[in-house]
Amino acid sequence: MKGPIDSLRALARRLGRGLPPVGQTPHDVVFAENKWRLLRFRAPGVTPSFRTPILLVPSLINRWYILDLQPGRSLIEWLVARGHDVYCIDWGTPGAEDRFLTWDDVCDRYLGRAVRQVARRSPDGVAHVLGYCLGGTLATTYTAARPDHVASLVALAAPIDFARAGIMATWTRTPTFDVGAIVEAFGNVPWPLMQASFQMLKPTLTASKLVALLDRAWDDEFLDGFLATERWGNDNVSFPGACYRDYIDRLYRGNELCAGTMTMSGRPARLADIDCPTLVVSFGADHIVPDACATALLDHIASPDRDLLRLPGGHVGAVVSRRAADRLWPMLSQWWAARDTDEERGIAHDPPSGDR
């Protein structure tokens, strides 16, 4: 067994090698608009064997490569290797002019276009949609308002019931917290400001990470994973200003998804209208999206085909750890495989109408 001295030695050796590479699964950019891009992944020698493609929607304020962190720690790599046709949105970095982008712009215009672009490449004109964290909130809103091209919905640690969103809900509902003043001052809300509010959720997290590092950094595999995750954790993007204001006002304060008053570009986005197969995944030690906040989705939707997967672990670790490769990823793959065709989904789809 090794100890902290060995860890310090390993860290010193590792310093010269720089940060580990991330997002290495081969991919093509199949569409681009403003700052966002649609990526399609491939594995050498593997042809997609499933009919329905999968669209991954990461959080708007984090980089997409958390879903493709490193070889062996990549949900995308794992899915592609098993014959899934995988697409992922890269939201890019908002420019100063994107302060005017609203929730509806991102959800309806951008996410909607991504869904249609993926659906267009599928024989049935539909796509499985997986939204992670805030991406799950976007995917849920979109599916509720425009279900046409969505074969199924997976809400992975996605906040839905904002009344049960913990300290973040309390903070954003504080009367002296003026979201308009922040947006007016900064335009796009700077990521360090948001990072600070996440730190507020668990102020001892940095100290815990340091202790874990001292304890295990002698293990090269652990150290690589740790550095890759930290690289991702410190590579965030700012929140488009108007979108942030909508997010706080309509979701954190108004809790419009659960109240049934949410709209997207003027169309009702009622959870009760979601009737496609739906899977909610929540994590026991998730301090960012508490279990009750995520699982509330299942209480509101109409779909008879709904599942809940509760797993141990935290908001990020449970998605990228080695343990995820044993439980979460195979379960997701099996869930999609069982709903690969219209017959399996139990839904007769009209041909895509082109309505937007």
Added chain:
Amino acid sequence: MAASNPMNPWHLWKQSFGAWEQATATYMEQVMSNPAVLGPAGAMLTAAMKTKAATDRAIATWWSAVGLPTRRDQERSLHKLNQLESRLLDLEEQLADARAAR
């Protein structure tokens, strides 16, 4: 097997750190969700934001008074261009759908 020995100093220190961390995290969560903390924190943040916005507005007013486009003007123009690009992409999609339907 020194580190696995429960009497190992590092192991003991980790145990005490774990206990401290758990107690502190619970305490901090209570402090951070206390309206007596959040209220003044929100007020300070809002005041700082309003001061920054007022300063930016004053600079922009002076800048536009000499006939130069402000940062906000440029942001608005770029945003309009992005919206135009999106509309064009909408039209392309509608055309593709119409062609496919024929």
